[in-house]
Amino acid sequence: MNPSDRSQHDADFALMQRVSVDDPAAVSELYDRFGPLVYRMAYQVLPSRADAEDAVQEVFVRLWRTSSRYDPKRSALVTWVMLLARRILVDRMRRTQARVKASSISESMDTPAPGQAPPADRMEKDERYAALMKKIDQLPELQRAVVLRSYLGGQTLRQIGSELNKPLGTIKSALSRALVRLRERGIGEEAAA
Secondary structure, three states, rough: OOOHHHHHHHHHHHHHHHHHHOOOOHHHHHHHHHHHHHHHHHHHOOOOHHHHHHHHHHHHHHHHHHHHHHHOOOOOHHHHHHHHHHHHHHHHHHHHHHOOOOOOOOOOOOOOOOOOHHHHHHHHHHHHHHHHHHHHOOHHHHHHHHHHHHHHHOOOOOOOHHHHOHHHHHOOOOOOHHHHHHHHHHOHHHHOO
16 A cells, blocks of 8 residues: 555544544544535436435444444545445335335235346345455545546546646546456456446
């Protein structure tokens, strides 16, 4: 790990330790840093702005409650935040889909609903997603941030450059290098789908 990644991990750990002792400035910093990214992710998958805002609130409450468990040796803070956000969003989508209609009560419990993957397929997708996130977490900080923000956060490269205060060319290069590294590590197009 290079010195800048190590200092970022140390800063992330210190931030989460401050969040765990209810430091309002730390909670605000955490939200300012990741709120827009989590909101964009939520707004892409949930049916309304209100649902996305509720999901963001749930994510940050959960981050606050679990802040003492953050371990920078296991993952970067951005990865941890995005995995937790993804879990919460998947749970919300499942709850929405789980509302049973009166006509479906007689259907078999092991038959998936139309348009819904069988449980084994969902587990396989979750495993592939976890493997992908682990590979992404091994990327250098800038490459990791660009991949997460562009693919999971739905941001344009120009938006990412603006938020990270980096030239567009640097962002494009970081994304290109990250994708090459991921391909070299066995993450193909099918894993990202």
